Amino acid sequence: METTLFDDLVQSLKEARAISKGEAPASRRFEVTPPDARAVREQIGLSQSEFASLMQVSVKTLQNWEQHRRHPTGPAAALLKIVSSAPEVALKSLHA
Incomplete structure (x- = not known):
């Protein structure tokens, strides 16, 4: 490995x-x-x-999200964003 490349890598790690x-x-x-x-x-x-049921989470989980005790992450957050921006499409797709 070139010394300049190695030095850059070490600097990045620092x-x-x-x-x-x-x-x-x-x-x-x-x-x-x-x-x-x-x-x-x-x-x-x-x-x-x-x-x-639509989000495939428990009611308790949804209540925690709604009361801001917990926050949806990963796929649940992405699905919430889709449902908020295109509710008709999301509902049609999820009910199919």
Whole structure:
């Protein structure tokens, strides 16, 4: 390996360590916030049990999202975003 390439790699690792320890700011940061679960549910006019069934989560999980005790992550957050932006398409696809 070229010494300049190795030196760049070592420098990158040092920067990553400093960022992870909070000693240096990250050069870029992306935060994706899922839509408000209650607002999405009310937008499409479903009860908590109907919406939980649609999202394939328990009613308790949905209640935790709606009361902001927990936040949807991963596929659930993506599905909430789809349902909020294209509710007709999402409902048609999920009920098929």
